[in-house]
Amino acid sequence: MNHTDTAEFQETDLNEKLCRCGCRFQKPITTEDFGELAGMMEKLTETWWSNKVLCDGCIDEHLSDRRKTERLAEWRAICPVQFQNTDPARLERPERYEKAVNAHIWTGQNHGRGLLLYGKTGMGKTRAMWSVLLREFLRGKDITVLNSGSAFEYARMMSIGVREGMDWLQHKITVPVLGLDDIFKGKLTDSWESALFDIIDSRMENGRPFVVTCNDVGDALAARMSPDRGPALIRRLREFCERIHF
Numbered sequence: 001m002n003h004t005d006t007a008e009f010q011e012t013d014l015n016e017k018l019c020r021c022g023c024r025f026q027k028p029i030t031t032e033d034f035g036e037l038a039g040m041m042e043k044l045t046e047t048w049w050s051n052k053v054l055c056d057g058c059i060d061e062h063l064s065d066r067r068k069t070e071r072l073a074e075w076r077a078i079c080p081v082q083f084q085n086t087d088p089a090r091l092e093r094p095e096r097y098e099k100a101v102n103a104h105i106w107t108g109q110n111h112g113r114g115l116l117l118y119g120k121t122g123m124g125k126t127r128a129m130w131s132v133l134l135r136e137f138l139r140g141k142d143i144t145v146l147n148s149g150s151a152f153e154y155a156r157m158m159s160i161g162v163r164e165g166m167d168w169l170q171h172k173i174t175v176p177v178l179g180l181d182d183i184f185k186g187k188l189t190d191s192w193e194s195a196l197f198d199i200i201d202s203r204m205e206n207g208r209p210f211v212v213t214c215n216d217v218g219d220a221l222a223a224r225m226s227p228d229r230g231p232a233l234i235r236r237l238r239e240f241c242e243r244i245h246f
């Protein structure tokens with residue numbers, strides 16, 4: 001039987017429904033021989049059919065909308081309130097924010113790149129970082145952010161035990177996407193500098209993406225780090241990252 005023979009037939013066919021998207025979807029054929037299960041299958045299909053109001057495509061879309069809503073709720077627990085809603089129009093240089101947010105920095109597992117947002121304070125670097133992280137978070141990737149306060153967290157974990165400190169470090173090395181917000185600010189202790197070096201170096205080695213914000217990427221930054229790590233780290237950051245000047 002061809003259900004598309006006449007429009008009149010479509011209007012009255014009990015085996016067809018009209019979805020909100022405008023498409024018509026059909027009841028699957030259930031009269032095949034299911035042996036002893038035939039009657040049961042028939043009943044199940046009838047129940048399913050009487051409840052079904054959306055086509056498969058619209059059901060998938062509805063589910064992914066729901067997943068997105070759940071993910072956004074999780075996001076609110078992670079992202080600081082002041083960075084949850086950014087209106088680019090209110091930024092001094094909105095085009096830089098847009099450029100950062102639209103940067104494609106990861107092209108697949110082990111092929112990620114970094115995004116380096118640098119420039120003076122108050123231009124929206126941190127906002128841009130959180131917006132990039134949100135984009136990836138909604139795509140299902142887990143994220144973690146380190147800031148200047150993370151040095152204390154690391155020290156606290158190390159004081160509990162070396163194992164705890166190493167686990168903490170390992171998580172920052174392997175989390176799918178890492179944000180590093182102004183972590184080079186001020187004088188770094190040797191152990192924190194070493195930890196940061198390990199995190200960044202390992203991520204670059206394994207192509208794991210990250211987003212860094214900092215005020216400068218030149219001599220001033222190198223001067224705050226020890227001579228054996230600073231220049232090497234800056235050189236490698238420049239190679240690995242797409243740089244956007246704010």
Ligand SMILES: [Zn+2]
Nearest residue numbers: 019021055058
């Ligand atoms: Zn539909």
